[in-house]
Amino acid sequence: MITVALDKSPEDVRPFIERAQPSHPSLIDSEHRVADLYSIINVSTVIWIDAEGKIVRPNAIEYGSNLFQQFHGLDAGPHLDALRAWVRDGRLPPEADDVRARQMLPTADEQLARTEFSLAWHLHGRGRSEAAERHFVRAGELAPFDWAIRRGSMPIRGQNPMGPEFFELFKEWESAGKPDYRSEAARRNAPA
Amino acid sequence: MDTRKLTLIDDGRVVETTANFDDAGIRLAPADLMAALGWTLKDEGLCKDDACVPVRDRGDRVNAAGVDLQAFADLLGRPLAIEAEAGLAVLGASADARGAQLASQVAPDFALPDLEGKMHTLWEHRGKKVLLVAYASW
Numbered sequence: 001m002i003t004v005a006l007d008k009s010p011e012d013v014r015p016f017i018e019r020a021q022p023s024h025p026s027l028i029d030s031e032h033r034v035a036d037l038y039s040i041i042n043v044s045t046v047i048w049i050d051a052e053g054k055i056v057r058p059n060a061i062e063y064g065s066n067l068f069q070q071f072h073g074l075d076a077g078p079h080l081d082a083l084r085a086w087v088r089d090g091r092l093p094p095e096a097d098d099v100r101a102r103q104m105l106p107t108a109d110e111q112l113a114r115t116e117f118s119l120a121w122h123l124h125g126r127g128r129s130e131a132a133e134r135h136f137v138r139a140g141e142l143a144p145f146d147w148a149i150r151r152g153s154m155p156i157r158g159q160n161p162m163g164p165e166f167f168e169l170f171k172e173w174e175s176a177g178k179p180d181y182r183s184e185a186a187r188r189n190a191p192a
Numbered sequence: 193m194d195t196r197k198l199t200l201i202d203d204g205r206v207v208e209t210t211a212n213f214d215d216a217g218i219r220l221a222p223a224d225l226m227a228a229l230g231w232t233l234k235d236e237g238l239c240k241d242d243a244c245v246p247v248r249d250r251g252d253r254v255n256a257a258g259v260d261l262q263a264f265a266d267l268l269g270r271p272l273a274i275e276a277e278a279g280l281a282v283l284g285a286s287a288d289a290r291g292a293q294l295a296s297q298v299a300p301d302f303a304l305p306d307l308e309g310k311m312h313t314l315w316e317h318r319g320k321k322v323l324l325v326a327y328a329s330w
Contacts, residue, residue, distance in 0.1 A: 002314065006328040010307050013329050017307055025312040027304040029326075033204055037300045039290060040326045049299040049322040053315065058294075064325075087321060105291035112271035115284030118201060119273035122280055131275050138273075151330050161330035 004029045006043060006148050008156045031121055035148045036114045039106045042147040042180070046079070048086065056086075056096050058103045059181045104185040113143035117153065124156055133157060144172065145179045193257060200228055201282040212257040213276050219258035229283075233259060238267060299324075 001024040005013040010028045017026045034040065038047060040059060048057035061072075062079040069075065085091040095102060106114075120135035136153045143149055150169055154161040177183070198211035198218065209228040212219040222233040231238045233254065237246040245267050247253060253263035261281060265272035271284040293300050299322075301315045314322065 001323045001325065002312070002317070003325045003327060004304060006326055007330070010305075014307060016329065025306060027306055027312055029302075029304050031204075033304065034302050034324075034326060036204075036285065037290070037293075037302055038324075038326075039294065043330075044325055044327040046326075047299070047324040049314070049324055051319050051321055053299050053318055055294070055297045055299050083323065099297055100295055103294055105294055106287045108269075108271070108287045111284055111287045111290060112273070115271040115273045115282050118284065119275060119280065119282040122199075122201065122282070123275055123278055126278065126280075128275070128278050131278055135273060135275065148326075148328075152328060155330055 002027065004034045006032055006035055006152050012155065032114065032117060032148060032152070039104060039110070040148055041145065055099060056092055058099055061180060101189055102185050104181045104188060109142045110146065113139045113146060113149055116142065117149050120153070121156070145176065197279050199280050202229055203283065203285050218261040218274060218276060218281060220261060221258040225259050238264070
């Protein structure tokens with residue numbers, strides 16, 4: 001297991017990592033490099049990669065436990081069972097035969113949004129908060145349901161990721177039909 | 193027009209170069225474009241290694257002040273974000289390039305630090321199954 005924290009600084013996740021004392025690499029991705037490479041739009045996103053470095057189960061929102069199930073409605077159980085079967089017995093779930101159909105590939109707007117996010121992040125790091133804010137806003141407009149960009153930028157911009165901006169984003173996302181990897185992959189991969 | 197330093201982030205790689213700034217955008221002299229991004233301006237167009245992208249209607253795209261950075265990004269189909277006043281620009285990866293990589297199912301490599309600043313790559317775990325988990329405190 002490799003965990004990647006999409007957080008603005010190591011200090012934001014230090015308490016969690018130090019409490020968990022993980023034996024696996026626990027990495028920090030403040031610039032959202034992995035989000036860009038893997039088209040990650042929310043957390044927690046899991047991707048299965050086999051011993052040859054092949055993606056055998058694409059991006060999906062899965063949780064390690066049912067701690068917040070009341071909020072997101074997802075049961076962690078089926079994924080954890082499938083994961084054990086793969087790790088212990090090398091058994092892949094049937095959907096591994098058709099990874100491509102389950103992949104949500106990025107759009108030009110989403111790549112531009114990631115580029116704007118990167119610019120904003122670098123501007124913020126240079127103390128140019130006003131310019132950074134303009135580019136964070138632009139990134140969010142280009143990819144309105146990219147939580148890594150919209151919610152992930154809140155702590156950088158001095159907003160509370162559990163505050164009013166979050167509830168506004170949640171409502172927006174809800175009225176758009178809660179787009180996620182699965183629904184977007186189905187929509188984007190459907191024959192024209 | 194003024195000539196000053198530009199920090200260009202090319203798909204994650206930070207490059208320092210010199211550029212010409214004016215109201216219409218940012219231009220790089222051909223020699224700087226070559227040094228910063230590896231693309232050469234030739235008669236057949238913009239070329240890198242064996243590949244050339246034709247530059248039709250050079251008009252505004254290439255002039256005495258150099259190659260317009262936005263036109264360059266558009267020709268390559270790559271996203272560009274600019275903050276000219278800060279001398280900063282980010283040239284991202286195209287949706288086609290990222291999409292083709294993911295569709296190939298070959299997991300792209302990355303190098304990231306842990307809490308102590310020690311760098312780790314994905315590919316150093318070849319030979320083992322990897323569960324990649326992206327999470328956040330938010």
